[in-house]
Amino acid sequence: MMLNVSKILVDEGTRYDINLSEEMCFTEYRFSGPVSIVAECYASSGIIRVEGKLNFKLSLACDRCGSDLEENYDLDFNEVFSTNKSVESDDIRHIISKQIDLTPVIYENLLMNLPMKHLCNEDCKGLCEKCGANLNEKDCGCDRRYVNPAFESLGKLMKKD
Numbered sequence: 001m002m003l004n005v006s007k008i009l010v011d012e013g014t015r016y017d018i019n020l021s022e023e024m025c026f027t028e029y030r031f032s033g034p035v036s037i038v039a040e041c042y043a044s045s046g047i048i049r050v051e052g053k054l055n056f057k058l059s060l061a062c063d064r065c066g067s068d069l070e071e072n073y074d075l076d077f078n079e080v081f082s083t084n085k086s087v088e089s090d091d092i093r094h095i096i097s098k099q100i101d102l103t104p105v106i107y108e109n110l111l112m113n114l115p116m117k118h119l120c121n122e123d124c125k126g127l128c129e130k131c132g133a134n135l136n137e138k139d140c141g142c143d144r145r146y147v148n149p150a151f152e153s154l155g156k157l158m159k160k161d
């Protein structure tokens with residue numbers, strides 16, 4: 001997703017509204033619908049600030065039962081860019097042209113805000129470890145009581161006697 005800042009750089013101090021929306025795709029993440037950015041952008045002393053909201057929907061699979069789910073992300077972001085290579089700071093992204101590629105910004109914000117687990121429902125029962133049935137849909141009737149492998153072999157030994 002590209003943002004042209006040539007006008008913003010010339011017209012220092014003036015705040016510009018930016019409104020971008022684009023179909024995007026990352027190798028590991030699938031979006032359902034376009035990724036959009038609504039932000040304010042201004043330049044001062046060759047430094048460009050972009051502050052606003054990033055919105056997208058991720059198309060995922062539940063970590064427990066594998067069913068499809070959609071997660072909506074509405075993230076605040078704040079980025080600083082500079083054309084001046086001598087300005088050194090971890091917070092500043094250096095740009096070489098008047099076109100800023102916002103794709104890495106979107107990618108990093110996505111990674112930073114992803115939860116550890118994606119669940120279709122907090123109480124998702126997952127899949128039966130014996131027959132693979134989706135336990136949210138039905139109870140397959142399998143015996144899923146946890147048996148500690150150590151005790152299981154002990155049980156077998158005792159049976160032999």
Ligand SMILES: [Zn+2]
Nearest residue numbers: 062065120124
């Ligand atoms: Zn689930």
Ligand SMILES: [Zn+2]
Nearest residue numbers: 128131140142
């Ligand atoms: Zn089962």
